[in-house]
Amino acid sequence: MTPTRVWTHRLYPGELRELARVRRELTADLAGFDPGVADTLVLCGSELFANCVRYTASGTENGAVIRTLWLVGDRSLTLGFTDDGLGGTVPRIPTTRTSDEWERAEGQRGLLMVQELSTAWGYSPVCPFGDLGTHTWATFTLTPTPTPLTR
Template sequence: MNHAMHPLVTWEHRLYPGDLAHARAVRSDLSADLAGFDPDLVDTVQLCVSELFANCVKYTDSGRPGADVLRALSLPGPRTLRVGLSDWGGSGALPCIPADRTDDEWDWAEGQRGLALVENLSTGWGHRRLAPWADLGTHVWAEFALDPAGVPALPPFVFTCP
């Protein structure tokens, strides 16, 4: 079977200090990088990335040099947008959605809703440790469906690999 290869499109990675004070810059940069995409998609991606960034900050040692968050953005195919965040200097803890809560406990819970939000707004999400042999941090990603006709012309700083 002959499968047509689609280029992998990647935006330049962005690095942020592991501090919630930089959440606005994360959202602003994402909005600039996704200029021309469907505004509803951009809003959804910004919301999910805000949650993932907050999780990264929570699990990094923000007082330690090098405790940064790396944001990656790509089009791994014509119908998919993927955003990933890596908490360099994090604990290596793997994210999970709590499953052992009753409905009442969920109703009253103040935390740990971010991953449930990401799960419901994205077409898929996942995670991996940056290095299985050491606590170097965690990479978390989420994917979003695209209409290929709605993908704008990409700026020259976006890299395409045939």
């Protein structure tokens, strides 16, 4: 589907201290949307941004992360983050842990949260060869606003 609205992409330095700015600007961009949907996107966006910084070259000196946001009709919002690559892996939800390991783990639950809160999520390499960056996205279904009945 063709997006009906695309927000200007935002570029952030690859530093965790930028999370407050990422949240603030995403909240501002989502003004007018259902607050519950906006809060969910901000929560998931925080996780996706942090993953870019923690697990890729985005978190190194002069690293950066690009944020994308687009609306399709009045049905869904898609939020994405593109990293600088060189992470050596692709985004994935770990599945090879014992129950005890899951209980002790402090990290690597973020994508599971994104999966549960979004309609869909995924990733695509920026370039089909080499580890030059990955775009990770999540789509969120919007609840239609009921039309008031006229008498």
